[in-house]
Amino acid sequence: MELIAFIQDFAVVLIFAFIVSIIFFRLNQPVILGYLVAGCLIGPYALKLVSNVEIVNLFAELSIIFLLFSIGLGFNIKKLRKVGGVALFTGTLEMILIKGIGNAAGRLLGLSYMDSIFLGGMLAISSTAIIAKILVDLGQINKEHAQIILGILIVEDIGAVILLTVFGSIAVFGTTSFSFVHEVLITILKIILFFVIALVIGLNFIPKSINRIGVRYI
Numbered sequence: 739m740e741l742i743a744f745i746q747d748f749a750v751v752l753i754f755a756f757i758v759s760i761i762f763f764r765l766n767q768p769v770i771l772g773y774l775v776a777g778c779l780i781g782p783y784a785l786k787l788v789s790n791v792e793i794v795n796l797f798a799e800l801s802i803i804f805l806l807f808s809i810g811l812g813f814n815i816k817k818l819r820k821v822g823g824v825a826l827f828t829g830t831l832e833m834i835l836i837k838g839i840g841n842a843a844g845r846l847l848g849l850s851y852m853d854s855i856f857l858g859g860m861l862a863i864s865s866t867a868i869i870a871k872i873l874v875d876l877g878q879i880n881k882e883h884a885q886i887i888l889g890i891l892i893v894e895d896i897g898a899v900i901l902l903t904v905f906g907s908i909a910v911f912g913t914t915s916f917s918f919v920h921e922v923l924i925t926i927l928k929i930i931l932f933f934v935i936a937l938v939i940g941l942n943f944i945p946k947s948i949n950r951i952g953v954r955y956i
Contacts, residue, residue, distance in 0.1 A: 747788045748797075754780050754787075768872045802867050821882070825889025832890065833897050837862040859905060863898045866891040899929055 754776040762772035777798075780787040788794050840861035844854025869891060873879045903925040 743789055744793055747790055747794060750780055750787050751776070751794060768875055770868060770871045770875070774868075805867050805871060821886045821889050825886055826893055828886070829890040829893025829897070833862040833894060856905060859901045862894070863901070864891060864894055866895055896929055896933075900926060 755773050758772040758776040758779075759769045760772075762769055762775075779785055782788070782791055837858035840858030841854045844857040845851075849857065866888075869887065870879070873884045873887065878884045900922070903922055
């Protein structure tokens with residue numbers, strides 16, 4: 739019965755995604771936006787056509803992973819280095835400004851100080867997968883302006899991890915105590931260490947290994 743329910747949910751997702759994507763294609767809009775609309779329509783807060791939301795969410799997360807992997811295959815790290823300074827400055831400034839505007843908007847709407855902070859943090863983060871997919875669909879992914887956009891998105895992703903850590907620590911400790919500061923610093927160090935290791939392995943070892951496998955077995 740669970741398998742049948744899953745097949746039915748999967749069929750509903752595919753049908754709605756197909757219909758809405760055709761509509762957005764006819765309107766000359768990015769198809770991925772149609773997928774988002776389809777997900778909102780069939781989700782638990784609209785038409786409620788999907789019975790097992792957890793399974794659908796699992797497949798959605800896997801799809802995002804494959805999407806980012808496919809985009810990463812064509813990612814040019816050398817071009818990104820050229821726009822690194824611009825991306826770092828613009829991404830940092832954009833997050834600060836948007837977070838400040840979000841905080842102010844939250845206070846004007848009558849939200850508490852803590853809720854306003856969370857609102858500003860949510861508005862300051864963009865979706866890397868969505869924007870990158872739109873750039874791919876438009877055939878702009880290798881353009882210089884696209885590399886700047888991707889660099890800004892990477893800065894925002896790093897900032898998002900820091901913001902999540904800060905907000906999580908505030909929620910747990912309730913204040914900016916020593917434990918709070920210690921948790922944030924440890925997270926920042928882990929992020930730096932991860933990027934250093936990923937860049938070293940990704941640029942030096944993985945390409946050579948793939949080339950050796952290709953020469954030997956292909």
